[in-house]
Amino acid sequence: MRKVVIYAPGDVRVEESERPTVAKPTDAVIRVSAACVCGSDLWQYRGAEPVGDPHPMGHEYVGVVEEVGADVRTIRPGQFVVGSFFASDNTCEICRAGYPSRCVNLEYVGAGGAQAEYLRVPLADGTLVATPELPDDDLIPSLLTASDVLGTGWFGAVAAQAGPGRTVAVVGDGAVGLLGVLAARHLGAERIIAMSRHVPRQKLALEFGATDIVTERGDDGVARIRELTGGLGAHSVIEAVGTQESMMQAIRATRSGGHVGVVGVAHDVALPGDEVFYSAVHLHGGPAPVRRFLPDLVDLIVRREIEPGKVFDLDLPLDRAADGYRAMDERRAIKALLRP
Amino acid sequence: MRKVVIYAPGDVRVEESERPTVAKPTDAVIRVSAACVCGSDLWQYRGAEPVGDPHPMGHEYVGVVEEVGADVRTIRPGQFVVGSFFASDNTCEICRAGYPSRCVNLEYVGAGGAQAEYLRVPLADGTLVATPELPDDDLIPSLLTASDVLGTGWFGAVAAQAGPGRTVAVVGDGAVGLLGVLAARHLGAERIIAMSRHVPRQKLALEFGATDIVTERGDDGVARIRELTGGLGAHSVIEAVGTQESMMQAIRATRSGGHVGVVGVAHDVALPGDEVFYSAVHLHGGPAPVRRFLPDLVDLIVRREIEPGKVFDLDLPLDRAADGYRAMDERRAIKALLRP
Numbered sequence: 001m002r003k004v005v006i007y008a009p010g011d012v013r014v015e016e017s018e019r020p021t022v023a024k025p026t027d028a029v030i031r032v033s034a035a036c037v038c039g040s041d042l043w044q045y046r047g048a049e050p051v052g053d054p055h056p057m058g059h060e061y062v063g064v065v066e067e068v069g070a071d072v073r074t075i076r077p078g079q080f081v082v083g084s085f086f087a088s089d090n091t092c093e094i095c096r097a098g099y100p101s102r103c104v105n106l107e108y109v110g111a112g113g114a115q116a117e118y119l120r121v122p123l124a125d126g127t128l129v130a131t132p133e134l135p136d137d138d139l140i141p142s143l144l145t146a147s148d149v150l151g152t153g154w155f156g157a158v159a160a161q162a163g164p165g166r167t168v169a170v171v172g173d174g175a176v177g178l179l180g181v182l183a184a185r186h187l188g189a190e191r192i193i194a195m196s197r198h199v200p201r202q203k204l205a206l207e208f209g210a211t212d213i214v215t216e217r218g219d220d221g222v223a224r225i226r227e228l229t230g231g232l233g234a235h236s237v238i239e240a241v242g243t244q245e246s247m248m249q250a251i252r253a254t255r256s257g258g259h260v261g262v263v264g265v266a267h268d269v270a271l272p273g274d275e276v277f278y279s280a281v282h283l284h285g286g287p288a289p290v291r292r293f294l295p296d297l298v299d300l301i302v303r304r305e306i307e308p309g310k311v312f313d314l315d316l317p318l319d320r321a322a323d324g325y326r327a328m329d330e331r332r333a334i335k336a337l338l339r340p
Numbered sequence: 341m342r343k344v345v346i347y348a349p350g351d352v353r354v355e356e357s358e359r360p361t362v363a364k365p366t367d368a369v370i371r372v373s374a375a376c377v378c379g380s381d382l383w384q385y386r387g388a389e390p391v392g393d394p395h396p397m398g399h400e401y402v403g404v405v406e407e408v409g410a411d412v413r414t415i416r417p418g419q420f421v422v423g424s425f426f427a428s429d430n431t432c433e434i435c436r437a438g439y440p441s442r443c444v445n446l447e448y449v450g451a452g453g454a455q456a457e458y459l460r461v462p463l464a465d466g467t468l469v470a471t472p473e474l475p476d477d478d479l480i481p482s483l484l485t486a487s488d489v490l491g492t493g494w495f496g497a498v499a500a501q502a503g504p505g506r507t508v509a510v511v512g513d514g515a516v517g518l519l520g521v522l523a524a525r526h527l528g529a530e531r532i533i534a535m536s537r538h539v540p541r542q543k544l545a546l547e548f549g550a551t552d553i554v555t556e557r558g559d560d561g562v563a564r565i566r567e568l569t570g571g572l573g574a575h576s577v578i579e580a581v582g583t584q585e586s587m588m589q590a591i592r593a594t595r596s597g598g599h600v601g602v603v604g605v606a607h608d609v610a611l612p613g614d615e616v617f618y619s620a621v622h623l624h625g626g627p628a629p630v631r632r633f634l635p636d637l638v639d640l641i642v643r644r645e646i647e648p649g650k651v652f653d654l655d656l657p658l659d660r661a662a663d664g665y666r667a668m669d670e671r672r673a674i675k676a677l678l679r680p
Contacts, residue, residue: 093570093572094572094595094596094597097595097597098597099596099597099620101620102596102597102620104571104572230433231444232433232434232444242613242617244613247613255434255437256434256439256442256626257434257437257438257439257442257629262617265614265617266613266614266616266617267613267614268613269612269613269614270610270611270612270613271610271611271613271616272609272610273582273584273587273606273607273608273609273610273611274605274606274607274609276606276611276623277582277602277605277606277625277626277627278626278627279626280439280441280442280625280626280627280629281624281626282622282623282624283616283622283623283624284621284622284623285617285620286596286617286618286619286620286621287617287618287620289597289620
């Protein structure tokens with residue numbers, strides 16, 4: 001089968017490889033219907049994180065179950081499934097408390113590489129959610145977002161306590177930030193301020209439910225958010241970037257007692273203790289517990305209540321994965337879908 | 341009148357000074373019945389924070405109202421009152437959301453120095469809470485704790501979401517940490533682990549409701565907490581110190597999805613973004629919104645349901661304030677009460 005392998009910054013290739021098999025009795029192997037390139041894949045692609053040895057890429061996937069291990073009980077061959085990028089047992093105390101992305105038996109599904117024709121998914125019963133029936137083709141992009149970016153944006157909005165009566169600001173206009181807007185809207189937020197200076201992304205933010213666009217960044221962005229909120233700051237801020245500047249922008253744009261939902265993976269960030277202390281905000285985030293939200297998100301998508309798949313503005317055959325990485329790196333595309 | 345003034349690290353003096361007067365129509369002036377030395381006063385006393393020009397000290401107080409300004413409506417001369425170290429209007433949006441310590445009209449009551457015979461309290465209606473009648477003398481130490489350390493420990497426990505079914509760990513065995521134990525007990529926590537290596541403080545922690553004592557610190561302390569919690573960490577951790585070591589100890593001792601209540605004023609702390617992110621804990625804290633809790637705390641004390649005044653193990657006339665500072669600096673006393 002074919003899969004995407006990264007060799008060095010800027011160098012991703014589609015190669016022939018062994019098809020994965022059931023390695024543990026709790027595994028499933030799926031035939032991937034669609035995968036995609038994640039903003040977090042770009043850290044290595046841009047050389048901002050070490051690549052190390054050549055290794056497969058991709059951790060977002062939807063597909064049809066080919067084979068399951070002897071201990072798999074609820075997932076069956078032939079089902080169409082969505083799963084989180086982290087495999088979780090969904091039964092441990094941490095999973096039951098809502099944090100499957102920190103499961104005591106956690107495994108990274110992306111280790112095998114989801115940008116491929118087939119993928120081994122560990123802990124299949126805990127990790128995968130099947131759709132009621134085989135979905136229409138046009139639902140596949142939206143279902144694919146549930147594997148990571150939608151669930152991550154959703155967690156950002158939940159962690160930021162977006163809801164009725166609240167003003168929510170979103171730092172970051174990548175797919176996660178944009179889907180944070182969609183989540184905040186669905187959760188009933190009164191006002192949603194998207195921080196973006198890119199016209200196509202502003203347009204999508206407005207389509208997803210943003211009420212205001214702020215183009216300023218850093219301290220100017222903070223000043224603008226305060227202006228829009230009677231000097232107090234937003235009740236809820238979703239941080240969907242992960243840099244020092246974006247983290248401080250998020251904290252400073254939040255009113256005292258407000259909530260920052262942090263879903264941008266932190267890179268070289270050091271939070272000044274005194275500023276965090278005196279801000280009196282709530283900080284919560286981490287690798288999104290996507291599995292917690294998956295059943296509801298799949299349901300909303302299948303009932304066509306939300307269309308998060310709009311974040312894909314590039315649709316490529318798997319063989320052209322390198323073009324997808326390049327387009328996202330150059331910010332010509334918000335998110336690239338790859339079809340094996 | 342007499343008041344305490346700090347001149348330099350280790351140099352606090354009791355001096356004659358002008359008696360404060362009503363400066364704004366929303367002020368009250370109170371005759372201080374009791375004041376005390378705060379752990380945070382020690383930062384300057386120890387030279388860990390600059391002293392600057394000589395200035396009055398103390399921000400914890402109870403007393404009898406002498407005089408009120410023309411606009412004061414609910415507070416009357418002759419009432420016995422407790423107030424927070426921050427004056428707040430208790431009507432702005434931030435106050436109403438529960439964060440009077442970040443009130444848009446915030447003033448620091450300690451500016452005038454509460455370790456004194458008289459104290460000017462700004463925004464008297466918003467800041468002060470009167471007891472139903474003049475309290476018995478033996479209640480005065482407990483009422484005094486409500487002005488800061490009890491309210492701060494309480495906020496730590498609330499921010500850490502201490503409650504039924506939860507294991508709470510407390511980092512720091514000063515008065516705030518010990519009263520965090522008392523608060524966690526009152527809020528119904530199942531298990532309360534006090535981290536302390538000082539026998540008299542361990543004893544008081546047990547009296548206040550601790551179920552376990554951990555004497556190890558830093559990474560060893562974290563390992564011990566994990567041992568006691570099935571490898572997962574505590575649900576709730578109260579951070580009541582404010583150093584880099586204590587903050588990291590608190591974060592690392594908390595399970596994924598758990599809550600850290602941060603009430604130690606951060607000094608030279610930088611939180612590593614990636615570790616905070618992957619910990620997936622909730623972080624919340626800041627200058628405690630004591631005024632939020634004051635009516636309930638005063639009520640619990642007057643009804644003799646809690647006795648937080650036990651944290652005072654040194655009771656001195658105001659003139660011997662320097663002895664109180666010295667005893668706390670040398671950790672011979674947990675907390676020194678000063679009687680003008």
